[in-house]
Every structure is written in structure tokens, then in C-alpha cells.
Amino acid sequence: MTAAASKCRVCKGPAVIDLPRHNAKFCAEHLQQLCRRQMAKAIDDFDMLSPADRILVAVSGGKDSLAVWDMLIEAGYQADGLYIGLGIGEYSTDSGGYVQRFADERGLHLITIDLRDDYGFDVPTAARATKRVPCSACGLSKRRLFDKAALDGGYDVLVTGHNLDDEAAVLFGNTLRWDIEYLARQLPVLPAGNGFPKKVKPLVRLTEREMAAWCLVRGIDYVVEECPIAAGNRHLSYKESLNAVEAKSPGAKASFYLGFLERMAPLLAGMSAAATGELNDCDRCGSPTTGDVCAFCRLVEKSSAHEPVPVEMLLTRGGKVRR
Amino acid sequence: MKVLLRNPRREIEVEGGHSVDRLLDDLGLSREAHLVIRNGTLVPGDARLDDGDTVEVRPVISGGAA
Numbered sequence: 001m002t003a004a005a006s007k008c009r010v011c012k013g014p015a016v017i018d019l020p021r022h023n024a025k026f027c028a029e030h031l032q033q034l035c036r037r038q039m040a041k042a043i044d045d046f047d048m049l050s051p052a053d054r055i056l057v058a059v060s061g062g063k064d065s066l067a068v069w070d071m072l073i074e075a076g077y078q079a080d081g082l083y084i085g086l087g088i089g090e091y092s093t094d095s096g097g098y099v100q101r102f103a104d105e106r107g108l109h110l111i112t113i114d115l116r117d118d119y120g121f122d123v124p125t126a127a128r129a130t131k132r133v134p135c136s137a138c139g140l141s142k143r144r145l146f147d148k149a150a151l152d153g154g155y156d157v158l159v160t161g162h163n164l165d166d167e168a169a170v171l172f173g174n175t176l177r178w179d180i181e182y183l184a185r186q187l188p189v190l191p192a193g194n195g196f197p198k199k200v201k202p203l204v205r206l207t208e209r210e211m212a213a214w215c216l217v218r219g220i221d222y223v224v225e226e227c228p229i230a231a232g233n234r235h236l237s238y239k240e241s242l243n244a245v246e247a248k249s250p251g252a253k254a255s256f257y258l259g260f261l262e263r264m265a266p267l268l269a270g271m272s273a274a275a276t277g278e279l280n281d282c283d284r285c286g287s288p289t290t291g292d293v294c295a296f297c298r299l300v301e302k303s304s305a306h307e308p309v310p311v312e313m314l315l316t317r318g319g320k321v322r323r
Numbered sequence: 324m325k326v327l328l329r330n331p332r333r334e335i336e337v338e339g340g341h342s343v344d345r346l347l348d349d350l351g352l353s354r355e356a357h358l359v360i361r362n363g364t365l366v367p368g369d370a371r372l373d374d375g376d377t378v379e380v381r382p383v384i385s386g387g388a389a
Binding site for chain 2: 062247
């Protein structure tokens with residue numbers, strides 16, 4: 001026997017979630033209404049998408065990317081999915097399965113790229129071969145392949161599932177280092193040009209707790225387990241720190257990030273390399289780069305020549321990542 | 324009651340009769356970083372958890388810096 005819990009602010013029905021930053025609780029229906037409105041406001045405020053756009057959504061099998069794909073389709077946009085197999089052992093196998101089932105169940109078009117099959121390496125091998133931390137090798141590969149797939153496929157815009165927590169954590173890290181180059185391009189919309197597709201982040205007004213709740217109330221299965229080689233990375237520690245602040249001051253994350261966009265980003269406009277036109281074409285692939293050969297081509301060269309490294313080799317006996 | 328935890332996936336037995344918020348506090352888990360599912364349904368922080376319930380505490384923080 002379970003006692004009745006609190007009520008939805010909108011309809012007074014049974015609440016499923018409390019959102020301290022809104023000082024309210026919501027039922028499943030009105031949680032979805034809140035999420036739809038927040039995404040629509042982000043799209044409108046930052047001129048992210050037009051109804052006729054052909055959209056490519058980068059999907060990982062996690063809650064955020066599947067949620068944004070679901071929300072865009074529900075809102076009537078034309079959106080295909082792009083999944084990149086990263087070769088991170090069972091984690092990648094499971095993630096790919098969630099994405100494929102999501103697409104199949106809804107009759108959506110999914111493009112799949114496999115790093116090992118298509119480029120001759122995987123993320124654990126790239127990390128070892130280039131001596132990069134795994135998340136760095138992974139991020140570099142994903143960003144380049146997202147851009148290439150969007151341009152090759154003739155898509156108008158590339159969508160990623162970055163949410164408020166992601167953006168606030170990146171902003172926190174960039175601010176701790178006063179990294180003006182990164183701060184200047186930490187925007188929810190990056191325009192097409194200089195060899196890049198237009199890239200947008202429609203979930204920047206929504207937290208990852210709200211996105212996980214969206215998936216639960218919508219019946220979306222996603223990979224809950226954390227990437228085994230992301231565990232303990234600096235980005236996650238920034239999120240934990242910001243959540244400690246949020247617990248004391250609900251709304252702090254939104255104020256930090258959305259305040260940056262409103263009041264600080266305009267002052268930094270034009271200060272990134274892409275904005276100042278300091279980019280060349282990569283000698284090998286033609287992609288934009290600040291040097292002669294782009295970082296991705298250098299990574300492919302080293303990684304594809306390296307003996308494959310199983311993900312377990314990056315982990316200590318205690319399951320932690322060797323960094 | 325049975326409580327499923329993730330990352331790593333494991334199950335623990337916890338005495339019922341308390342709220343969701345109390346469970347998270349007792350486990351030392353951030354309310355901002357978790358959702359609680361009682362008998363298959365998402366529930367808010369003041370929902371009561373009883374001995375017969377099956378509970379999942381689901382972390383929501385994810386991702387590398389990519």
C-alpha cells in the first residue's frame with residue numbers, strides 16, 4: 001500500500017516529478033507539455049530550425065539524443081538519425097541496439113557509421129594510439145563524422161542532444177580556464193560555413209533529469225549505464241559540482257548558462273577562430289582546420305596503424321580509467 | 324523493499340515507510356541527479372515507499388565532454 005503523493009501544478013492530478021527550479025510538481029502529461037514548450041522556446045529564441053529543414057539528429061542511444069529525436073518528430077519536423085559505432089565493447093553494442101529499436105519502432109531513417117569498419121579504428125585504440133584521454137578521442141571523432149555526414153547527406157542542420165547540464169558544465173570548465181576561444185563558440189546555434197554544417201542544440205533549456213523523465217513517461221528505452229571509459233572524467237565532476245550548487249539554489253544552472261548566452265556571449269562574438277576566418281583546408285580531407293592536416297586525419301593515421309586495443313585495457317582492476 | 328541501483332547495476336534491501344527524498348538522502352545520492360521509479364512508475368520526492376514496493380533509483384548524469 002502506498003500513500004498518495006503530491007499533485008500536478010497544472011491539473012492537480014497525481015504528480016510524477018518535482019522540479020525545484022520551477023518550484024512545482026507535474027504529472028506525466030504536463031511534464032511533457034513543459035518540455036515541449038521549453039524546446040520550442042529554444043528553437044524560436046535562437047532561430048534553430050525551420051519547418052521545411054531536413055534535419056540530421058546525432059543519436060547515441062542515451063536519453064538526451066533519443067528524447068530530442070522523439071520531440072522533433074512529434075513536433076512535425078523531418079528528422080533522420082545518425083549513429084556512430086565507437087567500438088567501446090558491450091557498451092557500444094547495447095547503445096546501437098537501443099538506437100536501432102527506437103528507429104525501427106517508429107519507422108525512422110537511421111544512418112549508421114562504424115569507426116572500426118569504416119575507418120579502421122575504435123575509441124579505445126585511438127585513445128591509446130594518440131595518448132589522448134578517451135573522451136577527447138571520442139569527441140573529436142564524433143564531431144568530424146557528424147559534420148561530414150550532415151554535409152554529405154545534404155542536410156540543412158545537425159541536431160545534438162546537448163542539454164542544460166551539458167552546456168552549464170562545459171561553460172563552467174571553460175570559465176575556470178578563461179578559455180576565450182571555447183567560450184566564444186559555446187553557442188546553442190553554430191551557423192553553416194567554413195566547411196561546417198549548421199549545428200543546433202534544442203535541449204539547452206532542459207535538464208538531463210527532465211530528459212530522463214521525458215523518456216520514462218514516453219516509454220523510450222535508452223542505455224542507462226554510463227560509458228565505462230567516461231566514468232570519473234572532469235566533465236562529470238563539473239556536473240556534480242553544479243548539482244551541489246543547484247541543490248542549495250534551484251535554478252542556478254539555468255541562470256548561469258542562459259545568463260551567459262544573454263549577457264556574455266554577445267561580448268565575445270567574433271573572437272573564435274571560425275569567426276575570424278583563421279581556418280585552412282586540411283591537406284588530406286579538405287575539412288576546416290587551423291593547421292595543415294586536421295586533428296581527425298592525424299588521429300585516423302595513428303589509430304588505424306595501431307593494434308586494436310580492447311576497452312578492458314583502458315580500465316584498472318577497480319574499473320577506473322587509466323588516464 | 325528491493326531497490327535497484329545503477330552504475331554499477333546492483334540490488335539492495337532497504338526498509339520501507341519513508342519518502343523518496345529520504346531514501347536518496349540515506350543513500351547519499353543527489354536529488355538533482357536521480358529519478359525514482361516505484362513499481363514501474365516515476366514518482367516525486369514526497370512519494371512514500373513501502374516494504375512491498377519495487378524501487379529503481381536511476382541516475383541521470385551522463386556523458387563525456389564531446
